[in-house]
Amino acid sequence: MIRPRPWLDRITPYRPGRQALTAAGSMASNESPIGASPRVAAAVAKAMTGAHHYPDPLATDLRQRLAELHEVSVEHILVGNGSDELIFLLAWAYLAHGGQAVCADPAYRVDEISSQVVDARLTKIPLRNWTHDLQAMADVAADIAYVVNPHNPTGTTLGRQEIESFVARAQSRLVVIDEAYIDFTDDPAATSAIPLARKGKAAVLRTFSKVYGLAGLRIGYLVADPAIIHTLRTVRAPFSVGGLAQTAALAALEDHTHYQAVRRHTVQHRAALTDLFTSAGYDVVPSQANFVLVRTEDEDHLVARLAEHGVSVRPGSALGAPGTVRISVPSRPGMALVEQALATA
Ligand SMILES: Cc1ncc(COP(=O)(O)O)c(C=O)c1O
Numbered sequence: 001m002i003r004p005r006p007w008l009d010r011i012t013p014y015r016p017g018r019q020a021l022t023a024a025g026s027m028a029s030n031e032s033p034i035g036a037s038p039r040v041a042a043a044v045a046k047a048m049t050g051a052h053h054y055p056d057p058l059a060t061d062l063r064q065r066l067a068e069l070h071e072v073s074v075e076h077i078l079v080g081n082g083s084d085e086l087i088f089l090l091a092w093a094y095l096a097h098g099g100q101a102v103c104a105d106p107a108y109r110v111d112e113i114s115s116q117v118v119d120a121r122l123t124k125i126p127l128r129n130w131t132h133d134l135q136a137m138a139d140v141a142a143d144i145a146y147v148v149n150p151h152n153p154t155g156t157t158l159g160r161q162e163i164e165s166f167v168a169r170a171q172s173r174l175v176v177i178d179e180a181y182i183d184f185t186d187d188p189a190a191t192s193a194i195p196l197a198r199k200g201k202a203a204v205l206r207t208f209s210k211v212y213g214l215a216g217l218r219i220g221y222l223v224a225d226p227a228i229i230h231t232l233r234t235v236r237a238p239f240s241v242g243g244l245a246q247t248a249a250l251a252a253l254e255d256h257t258h259y260q261a262v263r264r265h266t267v268q269h270r271a272a273l274t275d276l277f278t279s280a281g282y283d284v285v286p287s288q289a290n291f292v293l294v295r296t297e298d299e300d301h302l303v304a305r306l307a308e309h310g311v312s313v314r315p316g317s318a319l320g321a322p323g324t325v326r327i328s329v330p331s332r333p334g335m336a337l338v339e340q341a342l343a344t345a
Pocket of ligand 1: 029081082084108152178219
């Protein structure tokens with residue numbers, strides 16, 4: 001029987017969050033509790049008539065729109081099958097066979113797994129005060145340094161200035177800043193590192209899975225130096241991003257009112273969720289994302305207490321953060337379920 005390459009035995013496979021019985025109780029995967037703009041459904045339905053054609057491998061229209069939005073050229077943008085695909089492409093291109101990566105501990109799991117898949121060395125630097133220890137990360141001479149801003153699973157955020165001086169100081173050749181949750185910060189435009197990604201050493205990942213509610217369609221993008229984009233294009237499968245996903249992303253970008261509504265809901269309910277847990281006696285890590293990390297001495301007890309009320313969350317030990325539970329910001333009915341669960345001793 002054929003055997004996989006020996007280093008693959010060391011990988012602990014990614015464990016997805018458990019689906020709750022109802023949409024309201026789904027708080028394990030940081031999805032949008034509101035869903036996509038209604039314009040997306042209309043655009044996708046219309047695009048179905050072209051589903052027998054292969055998609056545009058370059059996602060030309062979407063890249064054009066994103067280039068305008070971020071004030072970069074289209075050559076700075078690569079669209080992927082979720083930002084997870086782009087993380088794997090980076091690992092194949094820059095880490096395979098003896099490359100080195102540095103990330104926080106706990107890290108976003110896909111950063112870890114993609115490095116392990118290509119047999120790279122990975123240095124994990126423990127968080128300090130729940131946030132990246134940029135000082136220690138800067139001293140590691142890696143090929144790629146991963147910074148997740150806001151971080152998953154903590155929700156803590158670094159300012160543009162901090163990232164900028166990290167990029168300047170870092171011994172690593174490339175700094176990848178994953179901004180999956182940037183839209184939920186106080187000031188996304190001022191926090192984002194995209195202005196740093198126009199050349200050289202910084203690259204920024206974005207996704208349509210969170211604020212735009214398109215997690216099921218799988219679409220994200222990378223903003224980076226055109227030389228990096230060119231390399232990744234040679235590595236990727238040509239039709240990895242479906243045409244319906246491209247259409248959906250374009251439609252989502254057009255509905256700014258929906259974007260603002262999701263952002264407002266998230267910020268308000270994140271504060272309310274934090275208050276609920278704080279009032280119930282828990283410490284909550286201050287979050288700028290669409291989830292909160294609650295500290296508890298007994299993860300299993302809190303997870304079970306919420307599950308009794310139909311709420312599915314992520315135990316911190318599954319995310320490399322034992323002694324915590326991560327809860328996604330829910331819909332209004334979801335908030336009521338959490339409230340009921342915490343009201344019962
Ligand atoms: C930090 C981070 N990056 C990327 C992703 C995945 O994004 P996508 O759905 O675009 O693959 C997630 C999803 O939870 C995430 O937490």
